[in-house]
């Protein structure tokens with residue numbers, strides 16, 4: 001029986017790249033997203049490449065949706081081995097303009113989502129007599145706090161903290177909890193960040209915020225979903241069995257820790 005992985009927010013962007021890579025690694029993969037139309041498209045595309053995948057629609061910020069996601073995975077594939085808490089959203093604004101709505105929205109999805117996903121996956125791993133891997137989307141913004149990305153950076157620092165505490169508590173069940181921390185990847189998320197940054201700075205033209213951030217990368221190229229998936233593939237494999245509670249940077253040399 002092949003191993004089973006869930007990847008949240010995998011209809012597009014980094015999640016889609018991770019789902020495809022885990023499919024290539026031999027996992028049966030449950031794709032999950034709030035965007036049902038895009039999710040169906042991606043599931044059809046990956047099935048067309050002969051990967052063993054299904055799609056489940058849901059919202060990571062809703063605890064019931066996360067438990068339902070794990071149930072659907074187990075009903076369909078019989079077990080669960082890896083849960084990737086990938087879904088996340090961004091917000092761009094000066095610190096003095098951060099609103100209650102922005103704080104609630106970002107924390108609900110980026111932080112509550114990771115907590116609920118971890119709880120749902122860990123409960124299933126424990127039912128299966130332990131062992132399992134939880135892999136969270138952190139960011140360079142979980143190591144540095146960026147101007148205009150204050151709320152987003154705070155949520156990623158919280159992801160780092162929950163990665164540490166969950167790793168400590170779940171180790172007794174042989175469950176590992178780690179996080180990948182990407183740098184600057186050209187997904188829809190960065191298209192939106194770039195667009196918003198232009199609105200707040202008359203000197204910036206479209207594309208320039210992305211270029212400005214990318215120009216500081218030591219390896220001199222922006223990140224692809226495949227770069228991120230390489231790390232997640234390792235964290236999902238037995239080669240990472242002795243690693244837990246780590247938030248690992250994959251950023252081409254941008255933040256040095």
Ligand SMILES: NC(=O)c1ccc[n+]([C@@H]2O[C@H](COP(=O)([O-])OP(=O)(O)OC[C@H]3O[C@@H](n4cnc5c(N)ncnc54)[C@H](O)[C@@H]3O)[C@@H](O)[C@H]2O)c1
Nearest residue numbers: 009013014034059060087088137139182184185187188189
């Ligand atoms: N793109 C980057 O440069 C970058 C850098 C560091 C970290 N990250 C992190 O990587 C993850 C993926 O980022 P991305 O660039 O692929 O983003 P993206 O916006 O391109 O894709 C995110 C996916 O998540 C889905 N999603 C959003 N809210 C959801 C919800 N409530 N429930 C379920 N699905 C939901 C979206 O529909 C979308 O398909 C995020 O957690 C992000 O913070 C991205």
Ligand SMILES: CC(=O)[C@H](C)O
Nearest residue numbers: 139140141183184185
């Ligand atoms: C979007 C993200 O996490 C970094 C700032 O690129």
